[in-house]
Amino acid sequence: KQEVTQIPxxxxxxxxENLVLNCSFTDSAxxxxxxxxxxxxxxxxxxxxxxxxxxxxxxxxxxxxLDKSSGRSTLYIAASQPGDSATYLCxxxxxxxxxxxxxxxxxxxxx
Amino acid sequence: xxxxxQHPSRVICKSGTSVKIECRSLDFQATTMFWYRQFPxxxxxxxxxxxxxxxxxxxxxxxxxxxxxxHASLTLSTLTVTSAHPEDSSFYxxxxxxxxxxSNNSPLHFGNxxxxxxx
Numbered sequence: 493k494q495e496v497t498q499i500p501x502x503x504x505x506x507x508x509e510n511l512v513l514n515c516s517f518t519d520s521a522x523x524x525x526x527x528x529x530x531x532x533x534x535x536x537x538x539x540x541x542x543x544x545x546x547x548x549x550x551x552x553x554x555x556x557x558l559d560k561s562s563g564r565s566t567l568y569i570a571a572s573q574p575g576d577s578a579t580y581l582c583x584x585x586x587x588x589x590x591x592x593x594x595x596x597x598x599x600x601x602x603x
Numbered sequence: 604x605x606x607x608x609q610h611p612s613r614v615i616c617k618s619g620t621s622v623k624i625e626c627r628s629l630d631f632q633a634t635t636m637f638w639y640r641q642f643p644x645x646x647x648x649x650x651x652x653x654x655x656x657x658x659x660x661x662x663x664x665x666x667x668x669x670x671x672x673x674h675a676s677l678t679l680s681t682l683t684v685t686s687a688h689p690e691d692s693s694f695y696x697x698x699x700x701x702x703x704x705x706s707n708n709s710p711l712h713f714g715n716x717x718x719x720x721x722x
Contacts, residue, residue: 496646526711528713533694533716533718534715534716535609535696535713535714535715535716536647536696536698536713537713538710538711538712538713541710581646581647583647588652589635589637589700589711590637590649590652591637591647591649591698591711592649593639593646593647593648594646595645595646596646
């Protein structure tokens with residue numbers, strides 16, 4: 493059974509800092525890995541999707557890497573802003589597009 | 604981009620009543636939709652896969668008679684929580700692949716979720 497772990501569970505940083513969120517998964521037989529953002533009481537916003545054959549994806553200030561063999565992914569956020577405050581979830585896709593989610597990292601970027 | 608609309612966003616009901624949650628794909632068709640549940644401070648857990656025109660597929664431990672799923676058209680799936688109890692209080696969220704032919708790499712679009720509170 494796939495298990496996804498995210499570290500740290502919570503993170504508070506000053507504005508402007510670069511930061512890294514970590515995600516690890518136990519079964520490397522995945523089709524893709526996705527990073528989502530969830531604001532309190534809201535649904536999910538897709539940030540980046542990395543196919544299993546890819547090593548990284550970039551979108552603006554976000555960069556996600558994938559090392560499938562070691563079961564790890566990182567989300568790098570450059571020059572963090574207060575608007576980045578949210579919970580960040582990683583999820584791995586098994587067969588049939590079923591996602592297994594991590595428990596999330598709650599990020600707070602302070603002024 | 605593809606939009607998934609979920610309604611209602613919040614619902615409070617009394618114990619023993621049933622609640623229906625709708626999930627619509629607004630500008631694309633979805634033969635498959637996924638229903639997730641999220642308890643406070645926990646991650647999303649897949650409950651079931653809704654299949655248009657056929658029975659839903661439930662994950663282990665999810666009671667199919669309690670969580671009724673109907674996928675009557677290519678744009679609408681409904682989840683009915685029957686005889687709701689306080690322990691059913693949770694955040695329910697649906698998603699749909701952006702392509703009608705579900706591949707293992709279809710981008711998934713999520714609704715905004717429904718906060719259910721059972722008193």
